[in-house]
Amino acid sequence: MDKLLDILQDLRPEVDFESEQALIDDGLLDSFDIVTLVSDIRETFGVEVGIDDLVPANFNSVAAMQALIERLERA
Amino acid sequence: MSLTSLWFYVLVAVLLAVYYITPGKARWVVLLIASWGFYLLAASQYAPYLAATTFSTWLAGRLMGREQVRLDAQLADDGERKVLQAASRKRKARISAGAILLNVAVLATVKYGGFAASNLNVLLDAIGRDWRVPVPELLIPLGISFYTFQSLSYVIDVYRGKIESQPNLARYALFVGFFPQMVQGPIGRYDALAPQLLAANRFDFERIKDGLGLMLWGFFKKLVIADRGALIVANILSNGDTYQGLYVPLAMVLTALQVYCDFSGGIDIVTGVAEMFGIQLATNFRRPYLAQSVPEYWRRWHITLGAWMRDYVYYPLALWPPLARAGRWLRRAGLKRLGVLLPAMTAELVVFAVIGIWHGAEWKWLVYGLYYAILIILGLVLGPYATKVGNALGLRDERWSTKALRITAVFALACMGRYITRADNLSHTWELLLRTKAAWNPWILTDGSLWTLAGSNNETLVLLAALGLLGVVSVLQERGFALRERIAAGGRAAQWSVIIVAIVVVVLFGVYGPDYPSVFVYELF
Numbered sequence: 166m167d168k169l170l171d172i173l174q175d176l177r178p179e180v181d182f183e184s185e186q187a188l189i190d191d192g193l194l195d196s197f198d199i200v201t202l203v204s205d206i207r208e209t210f211g212v213e214v215g216i217d218d219l220v221p222a223n224f225n226s227v228a229a230m231q232a233l234i235e236r237l238e239r240a
Numbered sequence: 241m242s243l244t245s246l247w248f249y250v251l252v253a254v255l256l257a258v259y260y261i262t263p264g265k266a267r268w269v270v271l272l273i274a275s276w277g278f279y280l281l282a283a284s285q286y287a288p289y290l291a292a293t294t295f296s297t298w299l300a301g302r303l304m305g306r307e308q309v310r311l312d313a314q315l316a317d318d319g320e321r322k323v324l325q326a327a328s329r330k331r332k333a334r335i336s337a338g339a340i341l342l343n344v345a346v347l348a349t350v351k352y353g354g355f356a357a358s359n360l361n362v363l364l365d366a367i368g369r370d371w372r373v374p375v376p377e378l379l380i381p382l383g384i385s386f387y388t389f390q391s392l393s394y395v396i397d398v399y400r401g402k403i404e405s406q407p408n409l410a411r412y413a414l415f416v417g418f419f420p421q422m423v424q425g426p427i428g429r430y431d432a433l434a435p436q437l438l439a440a441n442r443f444d445f446e447r448i449k450d451g452l453g454l455m456l457w458g459f460f461k462k463l464v465i466a467d468r469g470a471l472i473v474a475n476i477l478s479n480g481d482t483y484q485g486l487y488v489p490l491a492m493v494l495t496a497l498q499v500y501c502d503f504s505g506g507i508d509i510v511t512g513v514a515e516m517f518g519i520q521l522a523t524n525f526r527r528p529y530l531a532q533s534v535p536e537y538w539r540r541w542h543i544t545l546g547a548w549m550r551d552y553v554y555y556p557l558a559l560w561p562p563l564a565r566a567g568r569w570l571r572r573a574g575l576k577r578l579g580v581l582l583p584a585m586t587a588e589l590v591v592f593a594v595i596g597i598w599h600g601a602e603w604k605w606l607v608y609g610l611y612y613a614i615l616i617i618l619g620l621v622l623g624p625y626a627t628k629v630g631n632a633l634g635l636r637d638e639r640w641s642t643k644a645l646r647i648t649a650v651f652a653l654a655c656m657g658r659y660i661t662r663a664d665n666l667s668h669t670w671e672l673l674l675r676t677k678a679a680w681n682p683w684i685l686t687d688g689s690l691w692t693l694a695g696s697n698n699e700t701l702v703l704l705a706a707l708g709l710l711g712v713v714s715v716l717q718e719r720g721f722a723l724r725e726r727i728a729a730g731g732r733a734a735q736w737s738v739i740i741v742a743i744v745v746v747v748l749f750g751v752y753g754p755d756y757p758s759v760f761v762y763e764l765f
Binding site: 175203204205 | 561
């Protein structure tokens with residue numbers, strides 16, 4: 166969780182990631198942030214984020230991203 | 241055989257009867273025979289290309305399917321999971337790369353071979369070399385841009401494990417060659433389209449009626465608006481001495497509307513035909529001229545091509561490790577925003593260059609693609625500042641005036657893009673821009689000059705009325721008004737009245753006949 170928060174805060178320091186639940190739906194992260202975020206997640210966690218995983222539900226909150234990473238680590 | 245020829249519909253009517261009297265399990269065979277029959281009737285000389293693409297991509301799918309079976313067996317033996325998966329992934333990558341390279345090479349050779357060779361000769365001439373590359377004069381196989389992209393999406397989806405491969409070549413051939421969408425799309429995905437094609441779709445009179453209604457709406461857009469608009473545009477552009485100044489941008493506005501009605505009208509017709517067989521094709525347009533930003537415009541225009549580019553070019557490229565590393569390096573060097581934008585901007589440029597040349601092997605198409613790439617990148621870079629300026633001016637997102645302003649701006653940019661595509665080449669584009677500048681004549685909007693452009697006042701009136709109807713329907717749909725359902729709720733009398741009125745309108749006001757060969761713009765791509 167800490168490593169993920171570091172990535173997010175480095176990307177958008179002004180966003181309160183721990184409380185936000187609609188990061189994509191509210192436009193706090195745009196598609197360009199997502200490209201960077203996914204690259205950093207791949208690099209840091211060594212998981213293969215597929216194109217089909219790039220849906221708002223997987224990136225709306227830190228918990229959703231954490232769940233995605235855990236799922237991909239098990240795959 | 242054209243979508244606007246009577247024979248096409250006679251054959252569709254016969255086919256519908258044969259389809260629904262055939263036992264359920266064999267109905268897909270009727271569609272397969274019909275699809276290949278239509279292709280052979282329309283362009284038998286190109287059938288080997290279609291057959292080669294069908295076979296090569298099917299074979300790649302099967303080989304990857306077998307590879308998956310082998311991997312599953314090895315994993316069941318409790319082997320080194322990650323090692324086995326990585327090795328299997330490599331083998332699948334080699335198979336899919338082979339099929340992709342083969343089909344892209346065929347597409348590139350027939351579509352871009354002549355263009356590449358003639359430009360190479362220009363270059364050789366410029367550097368003073370005597371020898372020349374032979375310029376191949378190949379004709380472009382019917383529908384190749386559409387069926388190649390559709391087949392490649394299948395190969396990549398099997399590689400990614402999103403779908404299972406199809407063991408039966410004939411069933412797969414129906415997915416590649418389904419006749420309504422063969423010529424101008426929409427570009428279907430296997431997981432959405434194939435199950436519908438292979439299902440035993442039951443006869444449903446409501447669906448036949450809905451399909452017929454959609455086809456008529458497509459004919460209205462194509463024959464009443466697009467083909468009438470095309471005549472006016474041709475009149476303005478071919479009489480350069482008479483029509484200067486404001487006439488030229490007006491021709492571009494009309495071109496933008498004409499191309500939309502031509503392409504989306506054609507899509508409505510094929511979607512209607514497919515619907516009568518119980519098959520729902522992918523949505524390809526969602527009122528693009530009501531978009532409030534350029535990226536949104538591209539999410540509403542030729543949706544299946546945009547989605548194809550997003551899934552198979554944009555994301556793989558934007559997430560390409562060397563590009564991601566370069567972005568990370570820039571961010572660490574303190575250029576944070578540039579580091580975030582670099583992978584996305586690079587992918588954006590490539591995607592729009594590909595979308596441009598997908599339309600044709602000419603410099604103007606590449607410039608057209610890059611025109612949109614630059615608009616989108618400018619939007620990205622300047623977006624935060626534009627928001628601040630908008631806030632300072634009191635523009636609020638929810639106000640209708642703000643929305644109208646944005647819609648108008650995006651539409652104006654789309655019309656500007658038509659200076660590139662409607663011209664014969666880039667020097668013609670420049671000529672059209674100079675013609676726009678050559679005269680200042682805003683009074684043509686009010687002094688009655690525009691009424692003569694279509695040949696007669698009545699012709700102009702028909703076009704304006706038709707565009708008005710299209711505008712009203714589009715705004716209603718945008719607001720969530722379910723037009724089809726409302727008409728259906730009016731009972732059979734209301735539904736048939738609408739259908740009969742539509743037929744009368746298309747027959748009376750459509751532009752067709754031996755002097756007006758009706759070709760769809762996107763058939764040529």
